[in-house]
Amino acid sequence: xxxxxxxxxxxxxxxxxxxxxxxxxxxxxxxxxxxxxxxxxxxxxxxxxxxxxxxxxxxxxxxxxxxxxxxxxxxxxxxxxxxxxxxxxxxxxxxxxxxxxxxxxxxxxxxxxxxxxxxxxxxxxxxxxxxxxxxxxxxxxxxxxxxxxxxxxxxxxxxxxxxxxxxxxxxxxxxxxxxxxxxxxxxxxxxxxxxxxxxxxxxxxxxxxxxxxxxxxxxxxxxxxxxxxxxxxxxxxxxxxxxxxxxxxxxxxxxxxxxx
Numbered sequence: 001x002x003x004x005x006x007x008x009x010x011x012x013x014x015x016x017x018x019x020x021x022x023x024x025x026x027x028x029x030x031x032x033x034x035x036x037x038x039x040x041x042x043x044x045x046x047x048x049x050x051x052x053x054x055x056x057x058x059x060x061x062x063x064x065x066x067x068x069x070x071x072x073x074x075x076x077x078x079x080x081x082x083x084x085x086x087x088x089x090x091x092x093x094x095x096x097x098x099x100x101x102x103x104x105x106x107x108x109x110x111x112x113x114x115x116x117x118x119x120x121x122x123x124x125x126x127x128x129x130x131x132x133x134x135x136x137x138x139x140x141x142x143x144x145x146x147x148x149x150x151x152x153x154x155x156x157x158x159x160x161x162x163x164x165x166x167x168x169x170x171x172x173x174x175x176x177x178x179x180x181x182x183x184x185x186x187x188x189x190x191x192x193x194x195x196x197x198x199x200x201x202x203x204x205x206x207x208x209x210x211x212x213x214x215x216x217x218x219x220x221x222x223x224x225x226x227x228x229x230x231x232x233x234x235x236x237x238x239x240x241x242x243x244x245x246x247x248x249x250x251x252x253x254x255x256x257x258x259x260x
Contacts, residue, residue: 027248029201032068033077033223035215036061038207038231051095056233058103062110065150067237069114071244075149075197079215083123083157097131100154104134108141115147121193122156151197158217165191194219202247204240206232224250 036057043053061078068076081096111118118139124132135152168191172178189195200216200223208229212220226243228235 029247031075031198031200032073032202033200033216035079035205036232037209042231042233050092053233054099060232060235063237064240069116069148073148077151079153081154083155083160097128101131101134104138108138111142115145117145117149118142119149119151120154122154127155157214159214161193204243206230206235222254
C-alpha cells in the first residue's frame with residue numbers, strides 16, 4: 001500500500017521527549033529506508049544551481065538521522081548515490097563526492113553523541129579514494145556504538161547487487177562447494193550487500209515520484225510505501241512523523257489474512 005503525505009495519520013499519536021508528535025514506540029518500524037529525491041529540482045525551481053539543493057539536503061539528513069536515532073529505530077538506510085547517477089554532469093558528481101566527504105567528517109560528533117553505527121552498501125569501485133578513506137575513518141570511530149545503524153547506499157544499484165549474488169552462488173555451484181538445490185531465499189539474502197541487516201519495514205520517497213529507482217528491490221518485498229510530494233530539502237521531522245504514524249496504522253499481513 002502506498003500513501004501520500006496528504007493522507008491523514010491513521011492512528012493516535014504521542015509526543016516524544018523533544019516535543020515532536022510520533023506514533024507509539026511499539027508501532028515504529030524497525031528499519032526505515034528513504035529515497036531522498038528532489039534536491040536538484042528544488043534548487044532549479046528557485047533559480048539556484050542544482051548543487052545548492054544537494055547542500056540543503058545535507059541539513060535534512062542531519063535532522064532525520066538524529067530524530068530516528070532518538071526514537072529508537074534500529075536502522076535508517078539512505079539512498080545517497082545510485083549506480084545510474086554516474087550519468088550526471090561531472091561537476092555535479094565531483095561536488096556530491098566533496099559533500100559526502102564533508103558530511104562524513106562533520107557528522108562524527110552526531111554519530112558518537114547518538115551512539116550511531118555507520119555502514120555502507122554499494123560498490124566501492126569508482127568512488128574517490130579520499131571519499132572511501134573518510135567513510136572508513138567514520139565507520140571505525142563508531143564501530144563500538146550500540147545505537148541505530150545508519151546505512152548509506154552509495155554507488156548502489158539493486159539489479160547489480162542481485163547479479164553479483166547470482167554470480168557468487170554460480171561460482172560456488174560450479175566448484176562443487178554448493179548444491180544448487182540448496183539455494184533458498186536465506187542463502188540468496190546472505191550474498192547481498194545487506195546481509196545481516198533487517199529488511200526495511202517502511203520505504204519513504206520524497207518529491208512525489210512513484211517508482212523504486214533500483215533501490216533494495218529484494219529487501220523491500222513487504223515494506224510499506226509512503227510517498228510525499230515534498231522535495232528532500234523541505235522534508236521535516238513532522239513529515240517523518242506523519243510517515244511513521246501512517247505505518248503504525250497499516251495492516252501488515254505478509255500474504256496472510258487480516259489479523260483479528
